[in-house]
Amino acid sequence: MCLDTLIPQIGIITDIRQETPDVKTFRVNAPEGGKLFEHMPGQCAMLCVPGISEGMFSITSSPTNQEYQEFSIKQCGILTDYLHGMETGSEIMVRGPYGNHFPVETELKGRNLLFIAGGIGLAPLRSVINYVLDNRDNYGTVDILYGSRSADDLVQLKEIQEVWMKMEGVDVHLTIDREQDGWDGNVGFVPTYLKELGFSTDKTALVCGPPIMIKFVLAALEEMGFGKDQVYTTLELRMKCGVGKCGRCNIGSKYVCKDGPVFRCDEVDELPDEY
Amino acid sequence: MYKIEKEKLTALFQMIAADQELFLPIRNGGQVNFGPWSEAVEVDLETLNSVKSPKDVFFPQSENLYTVKQNDGHMCIEPEELKNQDFVVFGIRPCDVKGVEVLDKVFLVDPLDSYYAARREHATLVSMACNEPEETCFCKAFGIDCVEPGGDVAVWRVGEELYWKPLNEKGEALTDKVKSLLVEAEESCVAEQQAAVRKIVEKLPYADLSLDGWNGEALDAKFNSDIWEKLYTPCLACGTCTFVCPTCQCYDIKDYDTGSSGVQRYRCWDSCMYSDFTMMAHGNNRTNQMQRFRQRFMHKLVYFPANNGGMYSCVGCGRCVAKCPASLNIVKVIKAFQEKGGEL
Numbered sequence: 001m002c003l004d005t006l007i008p009q010i011g012i013i014t015d016i017r018q019e020t021p022d023v024k025t026f027r028v029n030a031p032e033g034g035k036l037f038e039h040m041p042g043q044c045a046m047l048c049v050p051g052i053s054e055g056m057f058s059i060t061s062s063p064t065n066q067e068y069q070e071f072s073i074k075q076c077g078i079l080t081d082y083l084h085g086m087e088t089g090s091e092i093m094v095r096g097p098y099g100n101h102f103p104v105e106t107e108l109k110g111r112n113l114l115f116i117a118g119g120i121g122l123a124p125l126r127s128v129i130n131y132v133l134d135n136r137d138n139y140g141t142v143d144i145l146y147g148s149r150s151a152d153d154l155v156q157l158k159e160i161q162e163v164w165m166k167m168e169g170v171d172v173h174l175t176i177d178r179e180q181d182g183w184d185g186n187v188g189f190v191p192t193y194l195k196e197l198g199f200s201t202d203k204t205a206l207v208c209g210p211p212i213m214i215k216f217v218l219a220a221l222e223e224m225g226f227g228k229d230q231v232y233t234t235l236e237l238r239m240k241c242g243v244g245k246c247g248r249c250n251i252g253s254k255y256v257c258k259d260g261p262v263f264r265c266d267e268v269d270e271l272p273d274e275y
Numbered sequence: 276m277y278k279i280e281k282e283k284l285t286a287l288f289q290m291i292a293a294d295q296e297l298f299l300p301i302r303n304g305g306q307v308n309f310g311p312w313s314e315a316v317e318v319d320l321e322t323l324n325s326v327k328s329p330k331d332v333f334f335p336q337s338e339n340l341y342t343v344k345q346n347d348g349h350m351c352i353e354p355e356e357l358k359n360q361d362f363v364v365f366g367i368r369p370c371d372v373k374g375v376e377v378l379d380k381v382f383l384v385d386p387l388d389s390y391y392a393a394r395r396e397h398a399t400l401v402s403m404a405c406n407e408p409e410e411t412c413f414c415k416a417f418g419i420d421c422v423e424p425g426g427d428v429a430v431w432r433v434g435e436e437l438y439w440k441p442l443n444e445k446g447e448a449l450t451d452k453v454k455s456l457l458v459e460a461e462e463s464c465v466a467e468q469q470a471a472v473r474k475i476v477e478k479l480p481y482a483d484l485s486l487d488g489w490n491g492e493a494l495d496a497k498f499n500s501d502i503w504e505k506l507y508t509p510c511l512a513c514g515t516c517t518f519v520c521p522t523c524q525c526y527d528i529k530d531y532d533t534g535s536s537g538v539q540r541y542r543c544w545d546s547c548m549y550s551d552f553t554m555m556a557h558g559n560n561r562t563n564q565m566q567r568f569r570q571r572f573m574h575k576l577v578y579f580p581a582n583n584g585g586m587y588s589c590v591g592c593g594r595c596v597a598k599c600p601a602s603l604n605i606v607k608v609i610k611a612f613q614e615k616g617g618e619l
Binding site: 004005006007008010048050051052053054076077080091093210211236237238240241243245246247248250251252253272273274275 | 386
């Protein structure tokens with residue numbers, strides 16, 4: 001029998017990392033080892049816990065990782081509360097991948113890239129960043145601007161410091177919202193720091209973070225001279241089915257789960273102001 | 276074309292139902308809804324609209340998708356069996372047939388919804404022409420001719436006869452099955468009644484309803500119009516319009532823990548009229564009823580047509596007109612924009 005796309009597969013949680021006080025990264029494998037499915041950077045998957053519910057999460061690991069998939073998840077609701085209580089070795093149901101992806105093999109190829117992330121918004125961008133770094137010759141310069149509430153809320157800090165910061169041709173700019181003991185980096189909101197850094201407009205920007213940050217970052221980029229077609233972001237609306245049928249994430253004639261989550265900003269502009 | 280005396284309809288239903296399920300309009304407790312035929316039920320072919328549209332034959336109000344059981348400490352997923360037996364839907368109205376075509380555009384596009392697709396594959400639709408359209412009807416605005424039914428077999432009730440015309444291979448197959456009850460007839464036998472009913476349609480209150488300007492364009496102007504603020508205020512957010520609607524297809528996915536028999540993950544109808552429909556952990560992108568009200572009609576009249584070659588997600592059945600406790604409906608929306616003309 002051909003299984004419906006609404007029916008999940010069973011995976012095993014093989015590793016859990018506490019990233020910040022409220023974010024954990026879950027590594028998921030197929031029961032026989034390896035990955036449950038192939039995906040592209042920016043795509044999402046539905047994690048399902050029977051008896052609790054299911055929810056859509058971005059896949060934070062890069063497709064170039066052949067061994068597993070990872071999800072960085074912030075504890076903020078019934079399902080994520082439950083997930084945060086799970087242990088390594090537990091079974092979990094996964095369905096997907098869903099949605100479109102960042103155009104890493106087309107529009108982004110050969111471009112200088114500027115990644116701008118806030119808080120848990122690093123999760124989807126991490127997939128693209130590692131994809132780009134694993135295919136380094138296909139892309140130009142890489143700048144990563146990442147900010148969070150505090151130094152303790154920076155997700156994937158170990159990888160940022162030990163891998164990204166040490167790579168040639170990669171510039172990482174970190175910032176936190178408020179002064180904090182032991183932090184000698186920048187202090188200030190992401191949009192402000194972005195303007196202070198003043199990147200040249202020969203780049204394509206990929207933006208992900210809380211809605212309020214995205215709003216101010218997009219305005220800052222426009223002010224800096226970036227064209228709408230040079231900026232990509234992701235939208236996040238309530239989703240149930242993941243395949244453009246249940247109606248929740250409908251905005252204008254688009255379904256974020258199927259036509260998104262990745263949109264170029266000139267495409268976002270065509271949507272009704274309801275996101 | 277064929278015909279059968281109305282007196283023999285019970286024999287017809289017996290013959291159809293001999294080896295397959297037969298769904299038709301049944302009167303029960305003063306209400307007419309589609310349900311499975313048996314000798315015991317009261318078939319009602321006179322009532323124009325069933326309370327709920329027959330969409331739940333294909334897209335049930337609630338259906339299990341799969342069950343998760345624990346087997347030796349491991350999860351085990353048992354998908355619900357798909358429909359695998361042929362069945363017949365008898366007496367579905369031309370507007371509701373069009374409603375099924377709208378649902379097809381949702382559930383049969385990639386990725387296919389296999390639960391819905393299996394039901395569609397096994398169904399034969401016997402669609403019944405309307406004799407007495409009601410004041411709430413406006414199917415004509417959506418290009419539907421209520422005396423020229425679609426589906427697989429078209430039927431007309433004229434006098435003491437029911438006229439029967441197969442429209443495709445599925446219809447021919449059903450016709451062959453019941454041929455011993457049918458006698459040949461001339462198509463002209465229904466022409467007179469068709470002409471008479473079309474005349475009634477021309478005189479209905481909503482006969483002049485025009486969809487000019489609802490061609491998927493001027494999205495921003497419609498979205499930002501102040502008409503919505505004026506129109507939505509009586510809305511109670513009860514969701515009745517979405518539940519009786521033949522084209523509303525929004526659904527929720529939920530869990531039911533049966534205890535010893537595992538956890539059933541089922542889907543059920545949901546409504547964009549409800550405040551928690553778009554609620555997320557980090558907020559809600561539609562925070563008031565005006566936005567939710569606007570979404571429903573923008574979807575039916577602008578977004579859906581934009582994605583489906585101009586096909587509207589409304590068929591003019593009039594259920595929302597008849598059932599809304601606050602007398603709100605899609606006709607009011609269309610007319611409000613119509614009256615304002617280009618000045619939105």
